[in-house]
Amino acid sequence: xxxxxxxxxxxxxxxxxxxxxxxxxxxxxxxxxxxxxxxxxxxxxxxxxxxxxxxxxxxxxxxxxxxxxxxxxxxxxxxxxxxxxxxxxxxxxxxxxxxxxxxxxxxxxxxxxxxxxxxxxxxxxxxxxxxxxxxxxxxxxxxxxxxxxxxxxxxxxxxxxxxxxxxxxxxxxxxxxxxxxxxxxxxxxxxxxxxxxx
Amino acid sequence: xxxxxxxxxxxxxxxxxxxxxxxxxxxxxxxxxxxxxxxxxxxxxxxxxxxxxxxxxxxxxxxxxxxxxxxxxxxxxxxxxxxxxxxxxxxxxxxxxxxxxxxxxxxxxxxxxxxxxxxxxxxxxxxxxxxxxxxxxxxxxxxxxxxxxxxxx
Numbered sequence: 001x002x003x004x005x006x007x008x009x010x011x012x013x014x015x016x017x018x019x020x021x022x023x024x025x026x027x028x029x030x031x032x033x034x035x036x037x038x039x040x041x042x043x044x045x046x047x048x049x050x051x052x053x054x055x056x057x058x059x060x061x062x063x064x065x066x067x068x069x070x071x072x073x074x075x076x077x078x079x080x081x082x083x084x085x086x087x088x089x090x091x092x093x094x095x096x097x098x099x100x101x102x103x104x105x106x107x108x109x110x111x112x113x114x115x116x117x118x119x120x121x122x123x124x125x126x127x128x129x130x131x132x133x134x135x136x137x138x139x140x141x142x143x144x145x146x147x148x149x150x151x152x153x154x155x156x157x158x159x160x161x162x163x164x165x166x167x168x169x170x171x172x173x174x175x176x177x178x179x180x181x182x183x184x185x186x187x188x189x190x191x192x193x194x195x196x197x198x
Numbered sequence: 199x200x201x202x203x204x205x206x207x208x209x210x211x212x213x214x215x216x217x218x219x220x221x222x223x224x225x226x227x228x229x230x231x232x233x234x235x236x237x238x239x240x241x242x243x244x245x246x247x248x249x250x251x252x253x254x255x256x257x258x259x260x261x262x263x264x265x266x267x268x269x270x271x272x273x274x275x276x277x278x279x280x281x282x283x284x285x286x287x288x289x290x291x292x293x294x295x296x297x298x299x300x301x302x303x304x305x306x307x308x309x310x311x312x313x314x315x316x317x318x319x320x321x322x323x324x325x326x327x328x329x330x331x332x333x334x335x336x337x338x339x340x341x342x343x344x345x346x347x348x349x350x351x
Binding site: 011152 | 344
């Protein structure tokens with residue numbers, strides 16, 4: 001009886017771990033694909049060539065879900081990820097997702113980027129005020145400084161349009177939590193004037 | 199003690215009489231069902247639908263107005279110090295019918311407010327980034343360890 005119970009437990013545990021492993025592996029493959037697409041596109045060269053004028057807005061075509069649209073670099077937590085369009089499960093498995101209809105990073109307005117706390121944004125809670133965040137899009141590179149962090153309850157109003165360029169990074173809160181986390185961590189950043197850029 | 203058959207039956211009847219009496223109740227005639235005939239004409243139905251639609255539109259207007267007020271009262275810049283605060287203390291919650299309600303936004307897209315958002319709109323909740331995978335991983339590892347422990351014994 002004890003052996004049978006042990007066998008069932010071990011088998012169930014192995015199946016659960018397999019499910020988790022497959023999910024992470026698929027996410028890693030999607031992430032690699034997004035990185036390859038980003039590198040292959042002309043975006044990288046454009047980013048290197050243009051020192052973006054912060055606040056300039058442009059009329060942009062809506063991107064397809066899952067399309068790589070930016071690169072997000074946060075030196076203090078060693079994060080360097082390609083941001084994909086959309087925040088559905090499939091996109092969040094591949095990388096941080098840009099919330100559709102929010103501004104492009106660097107454009108006037110609020111650009112919202114979200115990611116899972118157990119994957120790409122696992123170190124987001126270590127960000128402090130004054131830390132640097134860098135985004136690269138086809139239009140150029142923008143350096144941001146973290147100006148705020150707050151925690152809101154899941155489902156509560158949290159995202160608002162802004163007149164000036166704003167970057168909002170969101171993930172689940174608490175970051176280290178077993179089970180679906182009940183709150184959301186929001187990091188707000190503002191572009192750094194050219195003279196102060198790092 | 200010898201009890202005759204007849205006396206036994208009498209005893210049973212006497213003892214059972216009281217509980218049995220409780221079973222007799224007055225017959226209550228249910229009230230007659232009032233049949234309401236639907237006398238509304240198609241014109242009335244259209245008017246009713248229009249009123250409901252106007253009510254919904256006014257509700258939506260109230261929601262948008264309240265969100266705009268909340269937005270206007272909210273400083274554009276985030277305070278310089280680290281603020282880990284609850285949403286209620288910083289942002290006025292928009293008027294909603296109930297927390298379980300599904301809100302129809304201006305674009306016509308229906309967003310379930312319990313599960314975050316997939317498109318930016320003023321006052322939208324943060325995207326749904328919660329994942330059960332860490333829970334599955336911990337549960338799986340625990341079950342596997344327990345199972346192996348039981349198998350070894």
